[in-house]
Amino acid sequence: MEKKYRIIFHIDLNAFFASCEMAEDESLIKIPLGIGGSSNRGVLTTANYVARKYGVSSGMNVVEAKRLCPSILLLPVNFALYQKYSQIFFNLLSEYSDIIEKGSIDEGYLDMTDMSEEVHPVEIAEEIQKRLLNEFKLPVSIGIAPNMFLAKMASDMKKPLGITVLRKRDLAEKLWPLPIEDMYGIGKKTYPNLKLIGINTIGDLVNYEDHKKLKLVLGNRVKEFIEKAKGTDNRTVDPHRYVEYKSIGTSQTYATDIYEYQTVLTKLVSLTKKVVNRVIKDESVVKTINIQVRYSDFTQINRSKTLDFYTDNFFEIYQIVEQLYDDNQSDLPIRLLGVSVSNIKPNVNNFRQINIFDVSKEVTKEEKVIKMLNNINVTYGNKIIKKGIK
DNA sequence: TCTGGGGTCCTAGGACCC
DNA sequence: TCTGGGGTCCTAGGACCC
Numbered sequence: 001m002e003k004k005y006r007i008i009f010h011i012d013l014n015a016f017f018a019s020c021e022m023a024e025d026e027s028l029i030k031i032p033l034g035i036g037g038s039s040n041r042g043v044l045t046t047a048n049y050v051a052r053k054y055g056v057s058s059g060m061n062v063v064e065a066k067r068l069c070p071s072i073l074l075l076p077v078n079f080a081l082y083q084k085y086s087q088i089f090f091n092l093l094s095e096y097s098d099i100i101e102k103g104s105i106d107e108g109y110l111d112m113t114d115m116s117e118e119v120h121p122v123e124i125a126e127e128i129q130k131r132l133l134n135e136f137k138l139p140v141s142i143g144i145a146p147n148m149f150l151a152k153m154a155s156d157m158k159k160p161l162g163i164t165v166l167r168k169r170d171l172a173e174k175l176w177p178l179p180i181e182d183m184y185g186i187g188k189k190t191y192p193n194l195k196l197i198g199i200n201t202i203g204d205l206v207n208y209e210d211h212k213k214l215k216l217v218l219g220n221r222v223k224e225f226i227e228k229a230k231g232t233d234n235r236t237v238d239p240h241r242y243v244e245y246k247s248i249g250t251s252q253t254y255a256t257d258i259y260e261y262q263t264v265l266t267k268l269v270s271l272t273k274k275v276v277n278r279v280i281k282d283e284s285v286v287k288t289i290n291i292q293v294r295y296s297d298f299t300q301i302n303r304s305k306t307l308d309f310y311t312d313n314f315f316e317i318y319q320i321v322e323q324l325y326d327d328n329q330s331d332l333p334i335r336l337l338g339v340s341v342s343n344i345k346p347n348v349n350n351f352r353q354i355n356i357f358d359v360s361k362e363v364t365k366e367e368k369v370i371k372m373l374n375n376i377n378v379t380y381g382n383k384i385i386k387k388g389i390k
Numbered sequence: 391t392c393t394g395g396g397g398t399c400c401t402a403g404g405a406c407c408c
Numbered sequence: 409t410c411t412g413g414g415g416t417c418c419t420a421g422g423a424c425c426c
Contacts, residue, residue, distance in 0.1 A: 064391040336395095
């Protein structure tokens with residue numbers, strides 16, 4: 001029997017935040033543009049290709065970007081705008097496949113295996129690319145490969161507006177000569193260690209024989225990385241991954257370091273407000289509360305507490321935030337504060353309200369049980385919290 | 391060039407339960 | 409009684425990605 005290869009697309013929006021701004025305002029297209037970097041302590045999240053010609057890149061410190069390109073226009077991050085274009089992007093992709101996995105706000109995987117009988121995959125990719133550019137002014141790069149890892153690597157090979165096919169038989173020529181730090185999943189902490197043991201390219205990893213040595217660098221993921229480098233990745237495109245947030249948080253680096261306890265509390269209140277507003281807007285309740293403190297010397301602590309009930313109540317959450325901070329005070333000046341929540345689930349009380357209006361719909365047994373459990377948890381939880389205050 | 395803000399996933403130890 | 413083995417949850421930290 002003939003083996004059927006999968007056909008996976010990875011589609012990546014080029015310089016996404018900058019592209020959104022340029023789509024909204026044509027006058028920005030020809031000038032160097034950077035996004036982010038509100039203060040001199042900030043960095044750019046991305047830059048358009050005009051700015052990149054000057055050597056400006058994402059992650060770059062604002063001062064350095066201005067030095068390289070004095071005429072650069074810096075715009076603040078406008079997340080709502082990017083969400084809007086992300087929605088447009090995924091809506092268009094959904095015309096081409098039912099099997100789509102959101103990789104992040106600006107990239108997605110499509111399983112195109114069942115769509116490719118009549119038309120060549122490259123022709124479909126060209127159509128998607130042209131439509132996104134013509135209809136919405138969004139440039140994308142597309143990788144086409146038999147699995148997700150290779151598709152991801154392929155979309156990265158030609159930017160902007162590239163289409164790259166990466167077949168198994170192309171690996172020796174196209175993938176293995178790449179430097180090891182270009183491999184997806186190998187970051188700035190790992191690649192220097194790989195170089196120390198003589199691995200400079202992805203091909204070097206494929207051919208490396210001393211797996212014991214490799215384990216010292218990659219831990220339990222030796223096999224996974226070698227398999228991927230060899231072109232094997234059995235993950236399936238999963239539309240249900242990342243449909244719900246696993247954590248919601250916000251953090252801020254302050255223009256100057258904070259020394260005052262009262263100032264810290266003020267900042268924690270406003271961070272908590274922001275997070276709780278998002279939790280409520282998401283119609284969720286949460287159980288675990290986390291704070292992040294980064295000191296002026298860049299050391300960082302994270303402290304978390306899991307409640308025995310779910311809540312979306314500001315006062316309940318803030319009380320924990322303040323307690324976590326109080327329990328871990330230090331004399332060091334503070335550079336950044338963050339608040340986040342995890343252990344998130346849909347707010348069943350809201351769910352019930354919706355059902356009251358929808359009288360035609362009969363409440364199932366499972367729904368009744370869920371509501372019951374939820375009510376018990378809330379009551380029980382409130383008692384605990386009151387005990388805690390006294 | 392002193393280093394953002396949004397996330398996910400993994401590991402490892404300890405508590406606790408059966 | 410001197411001691412197990414599996415499973416789950418919590419907490420802290422770290423690596424990575426966009």
